[in-house]
Amino acid sequence: MLAISAETFRQLTVDGFFRGCSYGLLGVGFALILGVTARFHFAYGFTYTLAAYLAFTFTFRANWPFWPSVLLGVLLSAVVGALIEAKVYRPLAANAGATALLAVFVAALGIGIAGDNLIRLFWGSETQAYYGPTKKSYEIWGTVFLNFDVWQAASAIAITLALAAMLRYTALGRRIKATRINPDLARTIGIDAERTYVICFFLGTICVGVAAIWYALKYTIDPAMGTLPVIYAFVVAFLAGTARSPIRVFATGIAVALIEQYASIWLSVQYTQTAVFVVLVGYLTYLAIRSSAFIARFKVAGP
Amino acid sequence: MSLWINYLDQILLYAALALSLNLLLGYAGQVSVAHAAFGAIGGYTMGYTTQAHGWNFLLGTLLGMVLAFVIGTLVALPALKLSVEYLILLTLAVSSVILGLLIAIPEMGGTYGLINLPAANLFGWHLQQPEDWLLPALVSMVIVYLVCHRVGESPIGRVLKGIREDPIATQALGKNVLGYKVAVFGLTSSLAAFAGAMLAGWLRLSTPGVFGFAFSLTIFAVVIFGGMGNLAGSVLGAAIVVLLEPVLRRVVRMEAARASLVQLVVYGLALAILMRIRPQGALPEGFSLWRWMRGHRTPQARVEMAADWVPSTVQRVAEHVDDELPVAEEERRERAWHDAAVVLRTSGVGKRFGGIVAAKELDIELRRGTITALVGPNGAGKTTVFNLLTGAIAPDSGSIILNGQELIGLNPAQVARKGMVRSFQDVRLFNRLSCAQNVMLAVQEQPGENFATLVVANRRVARAEVETRAKALDWLGFVGMAEFAEIPAGALSYGQTKLISLARVLATEADVLLLDEPASGIDTKWVDTMLDLIEAVRDQGRTVCVVEHNLHVVGRLADHTYFMELGEIAAEGTIAELANTPRLAEVYFGTG
Numbered sequence: 001m002l003a004i005s006a007e008t009f010r011q012l013t014v015d016g017f018f019r020g021c022s023y024g025l026l027g028v029g030f031a032l033i034l035g036v037t038a039r040f041h042f043a044y045g046f047t048y049t050l051a052a053y054l055a056f057t058f059t060f061r062a063n064w065p066f067w068p069s070v071l072l073g074v075l076l077s078a079v080v081g082a083l084i085e086a087k088v089y090r091p092l093a094a095n096a097g098a099t100a101l102l103a104v105f106v107a108a109l110g111i112g113i114a115g116d117n118l119i120r121l122f123w124g125s126e127t128q129a130y131y132g133p134t135k136k137s138y139e140i141w142g143t144v145f146l147n148f149d150v151w152q153a154a155s156a157i158a159i160t161l162a163l164a165a166m167l168r169y170t171a172l173g174r175r176i177k178a179t180r181i182n183p184d185l186a187r188t189i190g191i192d193a194e195r196t197y198v199i200c201f202f203l204g205t206i207c208v209g210v211a212a213i214w215y216a217l218k219y220t221i222d223p224a225m226g227t228l229p230v231i232y233a234f235v236v237a238f239l240a241g242t243a244r245s246p247i248r249v250f251a252t253g254i255a256v257a258l259i260e261q262y263a264s265i266w267l268s269v270q271y272t273q274t275a276v277f278v279v280l281v282g283y284l285t286y287l288a289i290r291s292s293a294f295i296a297r298f299k300v301a302g303p
Numbered sequence: 304m305s306l307w308i309n310y311l312d313q314i315l316l317y318a319a320l321a322l323s324l325n326l327l328l329g330y331a332g333q334v335s336v337a338h339a340a341f342g343a344i345g346g347y348t349m350g351y352t353t354q355a356h357g358w359n360f361l362l363g364t365l366l367g368m369v370l371a372f373v374i375g376t377l378v379a380l381p382a383l384k385l386s387v388e389y390l391i392l393l394t395l396a397v398s399s400v401i402l403g404l405l406i407a408i409p410e411m412g413g414t415y416g417l418i419n420l421p422a423a424n425l426f427g428w429h430l431q432q433p434e435d436w437l438l439p440a441l442v443s444m445v446i447v448y449l450v451c452h453r454v455g456e457s458p459i460g461r462v463l464k465g466i467r468e469d470p471i472a473t474q475a476l477g478k479n480v481l482g483y484k485v486a487v488f489g490l491t492s493s494l495a496a497f498a499g500a501m502l503a504g505w506l507r508l509s510t511p512g513v514f515g516f517a518f519s520l521t522i523f524a525v526v527i528f529g530g531m532g533n534l535a536g537s538v539l540g541a542a543i544v545v546l547l548e549p550v551l552r553r554v555v556r557m558e559a560a561r562a563s564l565v566q567l568v569v570y571g572l573a574l575a576i577l578m579r580i581r582p583q584g585a586l587p588e589g590f591s592l593w594r595w596m597r598g599h600r601t602p603q604a605r606v607e608m609a610a611d612w613v614p615s616t617v618q619r620v621a622e623h624v625d626d627e628l629p630v631a632e633e634e635r636r637e638r639a640w641h642d643a644a645v646v647l648r649t650s651g652v653g654k655r656f657g658g659i660v661a662a663k664e665l666d667i668e669l670r671r672g673t674i675t676a677l678v679g680p681n682g683a684g685k686t687t688v689f690n691l692l693t694g695a696i697a698p699d700s701g702s703i704i705l706n707g708q709e710l711i712g713l714n715p716a717q718v719a720r721k722g723m724v725r726s727f728q729d730v731r732l733f734n735r736l737s738c739a740q741n742v743m744l745a746v747q748e749q750p751g752e753n754f755a756t757l758v759v760a761n762r763r764v765a766r767a768e769v770e771t772r773a774k775a776l777d778w779l780g781f782v783g784m785a786e787f788a789e790i791p792a793g794a795l796s797y798g799q800t801k802l803i804s805l806a807r808v809l810a811t812e813a814d815v816l817l818l819d820e821p822a823s824g825i826d827t828k829w830v831d832t833m834l835d836l837i838e839a840v841r842d843q844g845r846t847v848c849v850v851e852h853n854l855h856v857v858g859r860l861a862d863h864t865y866f867m868e869l870g871e872i873a874a875e876g877t878i879a880e881l882a883n884t885p886r887l888a889e890v891y892f893g894t895g
Contacts, residue, residue, distance in 0.1 A: 034388070040388055040391065088575060088579075091579065092578055092579055095579065095582070096578070096582060098734075099582070101387050101388060102334060102387060103578045103582055104578075105334070105391065106523075106524075106527050106574055106575075106577075106578050107574065107575040107579070108575075109520055109523070109571075109574060110524075110570075110571040110572060110573065110574025110575035110576075110577075110578070111575050112571070113520065113524075113567055113568075113570065113571030113574070114567070114568045114569075114570075114571025114572045114574075114575070115571070116567075117564045117565075117567040117568045117571065118568055120564050121561070121564050121565070121568065125564075227516075231395065231399070234392055234395065235392075235396070238389070238392050268407070271403070271407050273399070273403055274399065274400055274403030274404060274407065277396040277397075277399040277400045277403065280392070280393075280396040281381075281393065281396050281397060281400060284381055284385065284389060284392065284393045284396070285380075285381035287381075287385065287389065288381035288382070288384040288385050289381070289384075
């Protein structure tokens with residue numbers, strides 16, 4: 001049997017939960033972007049890195065206090081995210097027609113590669129520590145976690161709930177949902193779908209920026225820090241379904257992190273990440289099998 | 304000097320990998336970001352077997368290719384039915400799993416990978432220097448090029464492009480879409496493993512870094528730069544991507560570390576800009592440098608004139624436009640229908656989607672040499688009938704007998720091969736293929752569509768290809784569109800696409816043709832042409848079934864008519880008889 005104490009299990013669960021808050025938030029932002037705009041925004045990882053580096057620069061080069069620099073860093077990177085949509089993806093998609101998804105994916109790939117290396121050129125390739133507020137650790141029921149963990153969880157949950165409430169109760173939320181279901185139809189009733197897309201990119205990039213700040217505080221910053229989060233964002237958003245409510249996407253993020261943590265009970269640490277992808281491949285295979293009936297029902301059937 | 308030879312080696316090996324991806328991405332339209340991971344299977348297998356077990360370089364490479372083929376085939380099975388975004392995600396996950404496993408297996412060197420591999424031994428020749436690698440790298444690239452060219456520019460390549468443009472339409476023409484997708488995934492994975500083994504042999508190491516996700520993206524970028532669907536483009540793309548760094552270093556005199564960063568920035572931005580200004584890449588599909596140098600250009604002018612052209616058959620038709628047929632004629636046709644042999648009979652076919660009854664107790668007969676029409680209001684289930692007949696939707700109950708054979712349980716490709724082919728209401732032409740290629744795809748039993756025949760019987764394939772083309776041109780001529788053979792289908796007007804779509808269905812030489820609104824949504828001047836053609840097809844003895852809204856069209860064409868409502872056959876008979884039923888009159892003319 002497994003040689004694992006209740007204490008270790010609790011610690012794994014707590015670690016999984018906090019890590020999951022980060023995955024969940026990444027997924028929420030990405031699902032908002034992909035679900036509404038159908039843009040395969042691979043440069044999501046670049047905006048993650050950018051938010052952390054901007055905040056870092058404001059704190060240590062401009063000597064600003066911590067919180068304003070973080071706020072400005074996140075907002076500026078969200079503006080960059082919105083600009084990528086407005087200035088790159090939109091004209092591209094309008095041009096490419098039926099092959100828009102691939103064209104946007106390639107462009108996003110290009111922006112991601114160029115962006116990461118611009119960061120290297122400006123800030124250097126080395127890993128740097130981001131000292132913000134003092135790091136504290138707590139111990140409850142034999143589990144250990146940081147104050148950053150708590151803040152991260154609180155902010156992630158707050159943002160997710162705020163987005164869910166916004167989608168449900170506000171006029172903007174209704175516009176976003178209408179655009180998600182059918183952008184052309186939304187246009188005919190006077191919704192500016194283009195503006196809605198830009199708003200989704202802005203909001204989605206805020207999610208990714210916030211996740212990046214907590215990661216930077218807890219660990220370090222480096223130009224490649226966005227590579228893995230973008231992949232997790234994909235995984236979480238797709239597993240949950242990109243048109244689902246942020247709360248469900250967030251919960252999926254936590255589930256993915258828990259799978260990863262618990263996998264480490266049975267598997268050595270190198271395998272845990274692989275375990276998540278094995279689950280993903282299995283899920284996609286299931287989707288493919290199910291879709292044979294699915295496609296016949298919704299794609300071929302006409303009047 | 305040796306440094307530039309090294310770059311040349313690198314270009315050739317990158318090109319080999321990019322070529323194999325191009326066959327998958329450019330021809331078959333399957334987006335994969337796992338290509339470097341399949342390269343890793345080759346590199347690691349070769350590295351491990353030669354280093355730890357003293358295998359020969361080529362033997363290790365071969366084993367890697369076999370492994371990659373097996374894994375690639377397995378990946379393709381779920382990939383088959385996924386849309387592009389899920390395919391990207393799936394290949395991303397597969398890439399992570401492959402690399403994750405390689406890192407986790409201690410024999411594969413963990414995160415360091417396999418280093419200090421023995422020099423590759425080709426029949427006693429030990430490849431030590433970059434110069435030694437020049438010839439093997441060139442040969443590897445040429446081999447991969449030839450394989451991709453042989454497959455891509457053959458009838459198989461045409462099917463792959465058909466799958467890229469519209470898998471449903473390709474399947475409806477009788478092509479085994481599943482089989483082709485799996486085969487091309489397996490083949491390109493195997494080629495990637497071959498190129499990966501060569502790359503690892505040249506580097507003398509095989510590490511997670513070399514074959515990482517970033518390298519997959521680089522190879523992806525090479526294909527995009529060069530032009531999807533153009534093999535020469537991939538070689539050019541490899542040269543551009545590889546040479547960017549040394550050019551920055553030597554020509555712009557940038558320091559090494561900076562140059563490699565600027566290289567990545569430049570090629571990242573170039574990707575984004577390229578998608579905006581030249582999405583087809585440096586060398587677009589179908590562009591041949593060789594032909595271009597000899598002064599052959601694409602017929603741009605003819606594309607422009609394509610849009611507003613009325614084929615010659617139109618004039619011939621104009622005289623006998625007559626909406627109201629004499630009653631005697633109609634009775635004669637109905638009698639002829641009753642005398643004709645039954646080709647297709649459905650009995651009790653039903654289909655429910657949850658609570659919605661799409662089809663209920665359908666009993667339909669199609670008879671040889673006659674035209675049967677399905678009429679009914681929107682949503683009556685007319686197109687659903689076609690979907691049920693062709694196996695696009697599996698019925699819940701009933702039986703469909705074509706020439707004495709049960710069709711239930713067959714997929715659309717199998718039904719098409721049994722001799723029943725459909726057209727689509729929304730046409731579904733292969734837009735980036737020429738009209739001739741659109742029709743050629745429909746020709747059945749082409750020897751060149753079989754991988755084995757393609758390898759062993761070169762001349763037979765070539766001869767058959769000439770015949771296929773001749774047949775396609777005949778059918779294009781039949782619908783009056785021979786002039787447009789070399790024009791991409793995407794450049795045509797709507798009415799013209801309907802004609803090409805008819806030629807495509809006819810070229811299958813199927814016995815039974817199901818035509819979904821062949822004359823709807825097209826200009827009145829085209830309608831008569833279309834009806835004339837359909838009558839000509841009937842007179843050849845083929846069995847035709849049309850779904851149609853326009854009662855004038857039905858009145859002119861149909862020998863027998865079924866009136867459908869809410870998934871049921873509400874009435875049948877001649878159109879004159881049906882016009883007297885109150886319900887049809889209400890649906891079509893209102894109850895004024």
